């Protein structure tokens with residue numbers, strides 16, 4: 001399966017500049033619409049079997065309009081893009097792009113820091129007072145968190161977590177989602193969904209807190225989790241430091257999902273985010289609203305008992321996780 005980042009894609013260099021433009025739109029201009037448009041175009045070109053020879057040829061494909069076609073022509077003729085050259089020369093844009101790579105720093109915070117003349121990792125270290133708990137951990141483990149996690153390591157952590165939680169209470173159900181479930185050879189973090197038969201969305205908030213706390217406590221006592229980034233209601237993000245793996249800190253994202261919403265949660269957290277957006281748009285066009293919690297038709301929630309159910313209801317062709325890019 002070819003993706004924008006896989007080098008076996010014959011349109012790799014086009015994808016590269018489209019992704020760079022996408023990140024610029026998200027991080028610097030905070031224009032999510034353009035960010036998605038560039039990423040959609042990159043996905044389309046990556047899946048295209050032959051080398052694109054002109055903007056005109058590209059423009060026939062879904063998600064590629066006149067503006068991107070023009071950029072393809074410019075790149076074919078000159079080997080570069082004026083627009084990107086300018087962006088790369090701009091110090092503030094470069095600094096914003098860098099700072100958003102710190103876990104917990106989004107485009108708005110990055111802009112605020114750059115406006116205060118904080119433009120490098122070194123600058124951040126001298127200005128810790130401007131950072132919250134999550135951002136401080138992001139800074140502390142900046143180098144570690146940039147390292148991709150090999151699939152085999154995630155597999156070992158998956159087995160470890162399943163064994164420990166099973167010992168705690170064998171009724172928990174655990175699924176590792178994210179890019180790992182999509183079959184990627186390496187991932188940015190580890191996305192773990194858990195559910196328990198005693199927890200349903202109608203129960204209110206009492207039960208879930210101890211169900212999640214107990215899991216976190218066990219994983220802390222076993223030294224898998226060494227730092228807690230955020231303790232929201234349902235969302236938990238953890239730093240995990242697996243000592244058998246040469247002490248590289250990893251991001252571990254654990255979420256407890258009510259049993260009746262588990263498959264919607266799995267679909268959502270398997271992604272990709274772009275796949276989710278496109279699937280949601282399809283749902284809307286057919287009179288459904290789809291999010292990570294519910295699928296509704298005419299305002300009424302639909303009962304879901306598998307991932308396939310969701311595709312069936314909205315008339316979207318079923319895609320294996322590995323095809324959801």
Ligand code: DCP
Pocket residue numbers: 177178179180186187188189190191268269270271272273274276277
């Ligand atoms: N997600 C989404 N929209 C977002 C963020 C996340 O739909 N804005 C969903 C889809 C993602 C999943 O959550 O696949 C997990 O988010 P991650 O950021 O962990 O992304 P991935 O696991 O896909 O990639 P990575 O390897 O970078 O972790």
Ligand code: MG
Pocket residue numbers: 178179187188189190191
């Ligand atoms: Mg992930």
Ligand code: MN
Pocket residue numbers: 178189190191253
């Ligand atoms: Mn994640």
